[in-house]
Amino acid sequence: MELTHEEPNYMKIFWWLLALTIVEVGVVYLHMPKIFMAAALIILALTKAFLVAWYFMHLRNEKVVLVAMVGLPMLLLIDLFFGLMPDVAHRFF
């Protein structure tokens, strides 16, 4: 179809995904405090998910309205997460 957009360097994204996966597995065997491990893993996983959506699924080349159409409903998940937390969070406080 249209080659109006420069293709991203797919190999580079692939190596990043691989490197971040290795870091993730490494973090598990480091035996650091649970809270730091959880924070590191969540940040790494979300970064990888973003790389896949942005470059492999070409979201970065899409119209703003499509990116908004995809991104905004994901906010519902944050809502869902914090909606469920009051039921279990008292265990930690």
Place this chain on the structure above:
Amino acid sequence: MDHVATIDPSPDFIGTARGKVGMWLFLISDALTFGALLCAYGALRMGASDWPVPAQVLDVPLTAFNTFILICSSLTMVKALSAIRHGDLKGMQKFLLLTALGGAIFLSIQAYEYHHLLGEGGLSLRNNLFCATFFSLTSFHGMHVLGGVIYLLIIFWRSTKGEFTIQNHHRVEIVGLYWHFVDLVWILVFTFVYLL
């Protein structure tokens, strides 16, 4: 017959090909389904009085290898799309088959893992919340991979009928969206269920 020409021939919706918008809409609903499963998993786990350390029950190195397989298959998927964009039909077919092969390897390893956990591991869906959430999440994802492999093979079969050209390959892009989404979800499932 003038009014015929007034029918909008544009295949676009919000400036994007309709098929692609359709797949994105499906993926949004699918993402919310997986998101709900993951949130439920998080709430159940945080609310549980005891929860096994996943790395002590599950085979993390084997699953890390499976994650690697899925990332590789995502790479071959973008290569397939890239090939047809440059008019390379044979290259696209090769990469489509490699992508489907990656999915098949993933499923085989998952089947082996299940066999091991259900047999020697003594786990079952009804044991406890850990088992229930583990099998629900991973099998729901596994069914997506199975669907993806079939979807990829259908697209490959259509490519042998000469359906795709350098000008017309939307369906290759759309199967790619689905496949990358399955990879994206696995990244999250692997982190939350196996590593955390």
